[in-house]
Amino acid sequence: MTHHTLSRNVLNALYNVLGSRSFDNPVYLHEPSFTGSNAWCYLKDCLDTGWVSSSGQWVNRFEQELAAFTGASHVVAVSNGTVALRLALHLVGVKPNDEVLTSPLSFVATANAISHLGAVPHFVDINSSTLSIDPNSLSDRLLEISKYDNGYLINRLTGRRLAAIVPVDVFGHPADLASLSSIADEWGLPLVEDAAEALGSTSGNIHCGLFGSIGILSFNGNKVITTGGGGALLTNDAFLAERARHLSTTAKIPHPWLLDHDSIGWNDRMPNLNAALGVAQMEDIQCKLSAKRLLSHRYQKAFNSVSGVEFLTEHPSCHSNYWLSTIRLTSTETSLVKDQLNDILSLSHASRIFLRPAWKLLHKLPMYTTAPRNDLDVAEDQSLRLINLPSSPQLVDKYE
Numbered sequence: 001m002t003h004h005t006l007s008r009n010v011l012n013a014l015y016n017v018l019g020s021r022s023f024d025n026p027v028y029l030h031e032p033s034f035t036g037s038n039a040w041c042y043l044k045d046c047l048d049t050g051w052v053s054s055s056g057q058w059v060n061r062f063e064q065e066l067a068a069f070t071g072a073s074h075v076v077a078v079s080n081g082t083v084a085l086r087l088a089l090h091l092v093g094v095k096p097n098d099e100v101l102t103s104p105l106s107f108v109a110t111a112n113a114i115s116h117l118g119a120v121p122h123f124v125d126i127n128s129s130t131l132s133i134d135p136n137s138l139s140d141r142l143l144e145i146s147k148y149d150n151g152y153l154i155n156r157l158t159g160r161r162l163a164a165i166v167p168v169d170v171f172g173h174p175a176d177l178a179s180l181s182s183i184a185d186e187w188g189l190p191l192v193e194d195a196a197e198a199l200g201s202t203s204g205n206i207h208c209g210l211f212g213s214i215g216i217l218s219f220n221g222n223k224v225i226t227t228g229g230g231g232a233l234l235t236n237d238a239f240l241a242e243r244a245r246h247l248s249t250t251a252k253i254p255h256p257w258l259l260d261h262d263s264i265g266w267n268d269r270m271p272n273l274n275a276a277l278g279v280a281q282m283e284d285i286q287c288k289l290s291a292k293r294l295l296s297h298r299y300q301k302a303f304n305s306v307s308g309v310e311f312l313t314e315h316p317s318c319h320s321n322y323w324l325s326t327i328r329l330t331s332t333e334t335s336l337v338k339d340q341l342n343d344i345l346s347l348s349h350a351s352r353i354f355l356r357p358a359w360k361l362l363h364k365l366p367m368y369t370t371a372p373r374n375d376l377d378v379a380e381d382q383s384l385r386l387i388n389l390p391s392s393p394q395l396v397d398k399y400e
């Protein structure tokens, strides 16, 4: 089969699920929806009361809703997922010149949050079924490069301290979190879960973001729910939550009038306006998640009969939110896969269905080319094969 035939078959499968679209109706990867929600009413309350900034009843309410939904004992809402991750890493003790083990297949924010603390990402290869850090690769890498020195775990090759592990729940599918947390425990490393994409995903009935010391979520406009921009830290540790609250509000010591601060804090708290939007979005999160799941089933069925691609499904022990529905090119010939990917993306974009490839791998970005890493063969291979499909819940008629 030529790659042109494959592209045509992919496009037909997409039309099968999305219906034939005219050029006036482009289909994007993931769009927010506020139709039929209380968003206007809650935003109006912020404007009417003057509570628009970084505290207020909607922030508290949004945190309570998220805690009830995820089962986290504590939730701290902040202004985006990147600062949530930077704050989480700071709280578990990541310091300048430390190394943080993470995945090369992620949005750039994962590595940036590490760099914002002056630390260095250390990339470990992924597993093709979870698309996140491969536990065997992580264990092998730790055995190969680490030594204990004065009670610290050190990378012998660079002399830097290994300070944390950050698995990513890629496209909403949970990483192998049980195995990765036991490796983290074994080596005495804190685990900070980048669950930015995984609101509504669970692994063995535990919500994503709750496997390590702290996890983070993002509510960027393209996520399952959005607050415009926003993020949250999830933790079951009361002390860490308290520190997160304190440091994200300029480390101000509570007092009716004194402006006194006891550390160098950040201005990271989520504004009330954004939280009001979040509360409105949480009111129909179950509907959104069901629609996304239905959409993923439709894609799975449509792509079953397309040879040369497979649809990525959740692992049996996990429940995925299917933030993004994804297909994978299955040919064993790498050069053919590259042509197939380009051809599918060209044809779908010409048809105004905006499919997306996986992110460029992080160690290939100019600022991370010198970051330490092991062989990233699986990541290199998978990144050529993955194609994300339009995944907005509104694409399911029932939801519209």
Ligand SMILES: Cc1ncc(COP(=O)(O)O)c(C=O)c1O
Pocket: 080, 081, 082, 083, 085, 106, 107, 109, 110, 168, 194, 196, 197, 218, 219, 220, 229, 230, 231
């Ligand atoms: C895996 C991952 N980590 C971190 C982030 C950062 O979140 P934000 O865009 O809210 O800063 C995102 C998404 O945007 C993400 O997809």
